[in-house]
Amino acid sequence: MNQTDTAVRPILDMNAFDATQASSNHQVSRRLNNLGAASVLFYRQPIEMVTAQGCWMTAADGSRYLDFYNNVPSVGHCHPKVIEAVTEQMSRLNTNTRYLVAVVDDYLDALKAKLPDALANVVMTCSGSEANDLAMRIARKVSGGTGFIVTEAAYHGNTALVTEVSPSAFRHASLPDHVVAIPAPSALVYGNDIATGFANAVRAAVKTLAQRGHRPAALLVDSIFSSDGVFAQPAGFLQAAVDTIHQAGGLYIADEVQPGFGRLGDAFWGFDYHGVQPDLVTMGKPMGNGFPMAAMASRPEYLAAFCEDTGYFNTFGGNPVAAAAGLAVLKVLEQQGLQHNARDTGYWLQQQLNQLAAEHHRITDVRGSGLFIGVDLGAEDDPTRPDPVYTVQIINRMRDAGVLIGAAGKHAATLKVRPPLCLTRNEAQQFVDALSAALTTD
Ligand SMILES: Cc1ncc(COP(=O)(O)O)c(C=O)c1O
Structure with missing residues (x-):
C-alpha cells in the first residue's frame, strides 16, 4: 500500500455541514437520524429545498437561490x-x-x-x-x-x-x-x-x-x-x-x-x-x-x-x-442552442471574473471553458497560499446572499462555477455581483 498525499482534501468534506459546529434544527436532526454517518449536507446552515426552475431553486422558507453549483439539471431545473x-x-x-x-x-x-x-x-x-x-x-x-x-x-x-x-x-x-x-x-x-x-x-x-x-x-x-x-x-x-x-x-x-x-x-x-x-x-x-x-x-x-x-x-x-x-x-x-450559450455566456463570465481578479488580490486564478470555471482563492498575507477556510467563508456568504456554489481542488480552495447551461447574462452578472460583495465583506 502507498500513502496518498495527505494534503488532498476529501471531496465530501468540502463545504460540508458539521453537526459538531452548528445547531441542528428538526429537519437536520431527522436527516442525521436517518442517514447517520453517510449524511452529506452542504453549508453551515443546510437549506431545505422545495422547488426549482431554470437556474433558480426555492427553499421551504421562500428564499430563492441562483444555482451555480449543480451539474445535473444542465438544461435547467425542471425543464x-x-x-x-x-x-x-x-x-x-x-x-x-x-x-x-x-x-x-x-x-x-x-x-x-x-x-x-x-x-x-x-x-x-x-x-x-x-x-x-x-x-x-x-x-x-x-x-x-x-x-x-x-x-x-x-x-x-x-x-x-x-x-x-x-x-x-x-x-x-x-x-x-x-x-x-x-x-x-x-x-x-x-x-x-x-x-x-x-x-x-x-x-x-x-x-x-x-x-x-x-x-x-x-x-x-x-x-x-x-x-x-x-x-x-x-x-x-x-x-x-x-x-x-x-x-x-x-x-x-x-x-x-x-x-x-x-x-x-x-x-x-x-x-x-x-x-x-x-x-x-x-x-x-x-x-x-x-x-x-x-x-x-x-x-x-x-x-x-x-x-x-x-x-x-x-x-x-x-x-x-x-x-x-x-x-x-x-x-x-x-x-435551445445551449452549447453555444455555454460558450458565449461562459466566455463573458470568465472575462468578468478576470476583472474581479484584477480588483481582488485573493483571487489568484480564473480558468476553465464554457460554463465550467474554477476560481482560486488565496490567503490574505500570501495569496499564493491556497486558503480553504476563506473559500468556505465565501461559499457561505454567497449562500446567505442567495447564490449556490461549491469548492474543488486538492486544497479545497477553488470555487467550482457550474451553473445550468441556460444561464442568462443577467444571471451571470448577479453571480459576479454576489461574489464581489462576498469578497469585500471582511
Ligand atoms: C468525474 C466524475 N466521475 C464519476 C462520478 C460518479 O458519478 P455518480 O455519482 O453518478 O456515480 C462523479 C461524481 O461526482 C464525477 O465527478
Missing part, C-alpha cells in the same frame, strides 16, 4: 420538455431492459451521433460510478494490465473498484498498489509545457506501477479535472499523455461525467475539446437532467472481449424512461 418526455413514457411503459423498446434505440442512435464512430457500442447504467466500474473492468480485460493512473484529487465514483481510483474519496487511507496518482495538469506543477509535463508524469507512473508488479490497464481522467480544481488550458494538452499510456499498453478512459453534454462550450465532450480519441468514454450527471442515468461507450471488440467472461446486465440502466429523458435532453440542448 418542461424533459418532464413531458419522462411523464409520457412513464405512463405508457417502463420495464427492464430485456425487451425491444424503440425509444431506447432512438436514444442510443442519437447519443452515438455525438460520439466518435469507433465507439459504436453503448452500455447504459444508472450512475457514473457504474459506468466507470465497467470501463475499468473492460480496460483490464483488453490491456491485460491491472494498474490505473489517475490524478491526485480525482473522484470517479463509489463502487469498491472505483473508490480505489478516487484519491479525493479517502479520509485517511491509502491508495492500493495498483493505483498511481499524478498531479493535475496545472502550470503551477508542470510549468508552461503542461502537455509534456503531464505526459512525463504518466510515464513515471507507468514505471512506478512496473516496480510494484503491475502493467497499466488505463489512464483514467476526468477531461475537465473537476475535483482537481478545473484545468482546461491549453486545449490539446491531453494528447501526449494519451500517446504515452498507449505506448505502455494501457487504454485511455475519458470520464465525461462532469464535462460532457456541451458544458465546455467549444466542444460537446472534454476529449473533443482536446482533440483526442478515447478508447472508452463514461458519462452521467447532466445526461438525464436529473433523471438518474449514465453510460459507457466502447469499441465493439472491447465490449465483446469483456462479455466473453461475464456479460453485463443492469436492471434499470437504459430503461425506457431514462431513454426518453436522455432523448429530451439532447433535443433541448440542440433546440
Whole structure:
C-alpha cells in the first residue's frame, strides 16, 4: 500500500455541514437520524429545498437561490420538455431492459451521433460510478494490465473498484498498489509545457506501477479535472499523455461525467475539446437532467472481449424512461442552442471574473471553458497560499446572499462555477455581483 498525499482534501468534506459546529434544527436532526454517518449536507446552515426552475431553486422558507453549483439539471431545473418526455413514457411503459423498446434505440442512435464512430457500442447504467466500474473492468480485460493512473484529487465514483481510483474519496487511507496518482495538469506543477509535463508524469507512473508488479490497464481522467480544481488550458494538452499510456499498453478512459453534454462550450465532450480519441468514454450527471442515468461507450471488440467472461446486465440502466429523458435532453440542448450559450455566456463570465481578479488580490486564478470555471482563492498575507477556510467563508456568504456554489481542488480552495447551461447574462452578472460583495465583506 502507498500513502496518498495527505494534503488532498476529501471531496465530501468540502463545504460540508458539521453537526459538531452548528445547531441542528428538526429537519437536520431527522436527516442525521436517518442517514447517520453517510449524511452529506452542504453549508453551515443546510437549506431545505422545495422547488426549482431554470437556474433558480426555492427553499421551504421562500428564499430563492441562483444555482451555480449543480451539474445535473444542465438544461435547467425542471425543464418542461424533459418532464413531458419522462411523464409520457412513464405512463405508457417502463420495464427492464430485456425487451425491444424503440425509444431506447432512438436514444442510443442519437447519443452515438455525438460520439466518435469507433465507439459504436453503448452500455447504459444508472450512475457514473457504474459506468466507470465497467470501463475499468473492460480496460483490464483488453490491456491485460491491472494498474490505473489517475490524478491526485480525482473522484470517479463509489463502487469498491472505483473508490480505489478516487484519491479525493479517502479520509485517511491509502491508495492500493495498483493505483498511481499524478498531479493535475496545472502550470503551477508542470510549468508552461503542461502537455509534456503531464505526459512525463504518466510515464513515471507507468514505471512506478512496473516496480510494484503491475502493467497499466488505463489512464483514467476526468477531461475537465473537476475535483482537481478545473484545468482546461491549453486545449490539446491531453494528447501526449494519451500517446504515452498507449505506448505502455494501457487504454485511455475519458470520464465525461462532469464535462460532457456541451458544458465546455467549444466542444460537446472534454476529449473533443482536446482533440483526442478515447478508447472508452463514461458519462452521467447532466445526461438525464436529473433523471438518474449514465453510460459507457466502447469499441465493439472491447465490449465483446469483456462479455466473453461475464456479460453485463443492469436492471434499470437504459430503461425506457431514462431513454426518453436522455432523448429530451439532447433535443433541448440542440433546440435551445445551449452549447453555444455555454460558450458565449461562459466566455463573458470568465472575462468578468478576470476583472474581479484584477480588483481582488485573493483571487489568484480564473480558468476553465464554457460554463465550467474554477476560481482560486488565496490567503490574505500570501495569496499564493491556497486558503480553504476563506473559500468556505465565501461559499457561505454567497449562500446567505442567495447564490449556490461549491469548492474543488486538492486544497479545497477553488470555487467550482457550474451553473445550468441556460444561464442568462443577467444571471451571470448577479453571480459576479454576489461574489464581489462576498469578497469585500471582511
Ligand atoms: C468525474 C466524475 N466521475 C464519476 C462520478 C460518479 O458519478 P455518480 O455519482 O453518478 O456515480 C462523479 C461524481 O461526482 C464525477 O465527478
